[in-house]
Amino acid sequence: MKLVTAMLAGASVLTAVPAFAAEITINSFGGAYEEAHRKCVIDPFTAETGADVKIVTAYSADAFAQLRAQKDAPQYDVIHFSGGQEIVGAKEGLLAPIDAAKLSNAADLYPFAGAKMAEGEGPAYQIAAIGLLYNSDELSEAPSNWADLMEPALAEGLVLTDISNTYGLFGFLMLNQVAGGDLDNIQPGLDAVKAMLENGAFVVSKSPEIQQAFAQGGTVVAPYASDYAYTLRKAGLPIKFQQGAEGTPASYITANLVAGRDNQDLALKFIDIELSPEAQACFAEALRYTPTNSKTELPDEVAADVAYGEEGVASLLRFDPEVIEANRADWVIEWNKAIAQ
Template sequence: MTAKRSRVGAAALGAALLPAAALAEGTLTISVYSFAQDEFQEIVYDPFMEICDCEIVVETGNSVERLAKIEANKDAPVIDMAVLSTHDALGAARKGLLAPIDVTSLKNHDKLYDIAKDPLGDNLGVGYTFYATSIVYRSDKVTVESWADLLSPELAGNVALPDVTTNQGPPALYMIGEAMGDADYSLSAPIEEVAAHADDIVTFYVRSSQLAQLMQQEEIWAAPVGRFAWASFKDNGLSMAWATPTEGQTGGMNVMVMTANNGNEDLATRFMDFWLSTEVQTKLAEALVDSPANAEVVVSDEIADNLTYGAETVASLKLLPPDVILDQRETWLDQWNSKVMK
């Protein structure tokens, strides 16, 4: 194929208009998150197309939409590989939508941090990025040394917590439980504790952008947040700090997955390997797109300050297992609605 390009769209309209034969040979169709697509085009898609002499069709959308499309086309896959959260990926695997990745063909697999090598089990996914979740706070107002400090008298009326339906919610509750000496995945104890302090919580947020505004308006002094949002706080003109709680940090991970029986496994595997390479992961980190899962990546202190970076940080992450998130989230929501939101 001499004409190499990627087509990006919410539903890859161009792909839908082409006959199947035109997309069958030398074309890789991927399903990804919609953010930072200009950077991914420059750093990942275009360079890979030059190497493989192939075409990449990029489909974007939220996780629900993308998973629904993969499931709807289970018998005749239209997606070759996708990137998902660990729990969404495990949910897809349980429905028989994914195939194991041949990690022996990934020359960059051994370069990954251990937590990224096989986070789902059976090589059904490979971690390509992760993020820490900790507590951002006003260092001129309070000192935060423990997750328990979120419910302390010093922060009463000046703290926000994530809603249980968000990606940050259950991990933050789990860490509050850790601080209480209760690490049970039921989250019953921390949910009860949050319920007891509900009147002291300014809001249970659903978007980190809400927090940035509340912090700027000085309505809150502290809140759990993903590291990817740290840049919007640290340069807001206030005295801001990122906590390193005694119980550790939590967070999340995104993985690459292979759809089952897509017929394009070799090209998809080559693309995954390219994405996991030290060069590509370094460029994505320097562009502040993704925190690197490749342990060989080295970036400046200034760049590292905006990322979840380095062996020590990675070792401190206490990630909720994806099967726990899948199996417990309805119970968590029921408890939350009955105890906290009553």
């Protein structure tokens, strides 16, 4: 657990916002993400309100478990999820509905990002877009379709990620969809993967193994998240990101208002800053997450790594998190059988 402290911005700030408490509690995801969170949101929030931010470093599943355990006496004011936990949290009454009129940036969000705020599902303030990472030194043209990955000619240079990894799962579900499957039937995707492996593709479990595969040579393409292409380039590898023409699976990162807390005005202010074009441009620059505010402006080199603008976000699709959660364990068993053959 970490605590961000800041000098109060003076009596004038406290006078201007008398309803605001002196501190809010949020979760963040640690490491580089938490560093960006501080720079892009927390520091500007503290400067504007004079309030401190107490950070609990907790990923989505752990944060949601804590929220449930604290149901009668919640400790978080704003809670962030990347796995769709806001859908269940809203249904269980753990999250409070958000009035879009109380957020100055809500009107500028792409419609998908804030569609269910009134039902308690917090807005998406950034997106991890899943597409095709490719070696630009080895491929003269970017692979433009998910179906390209099924071509035998690409198989020996293809790296797939195990579906125990969320990004790997989203990539597989997209391949399954292209192969004719859906969330009720993943067999077409499993058959496609078996064919890829027979033709020379291989499977890794974690993102560092993708980097190793590209660094060792021979790997030319891997379905994965846009932010990781940037990580690989920072490591000196010539890796670029390309959205597949059939669609771009999206992992929503959401900011949610916790029910039952007495400083919701301050919490809403924090969420509003996360939705601002300035904060989202900052996150995109630092980590290459896709902005959800339509007024966010990015330089060309950053825009190339994300799903940017009206055209870029038009192909985003979200596989139902509730269906995924209900079936994931069974899918992993079937996946393991398929890749073992």
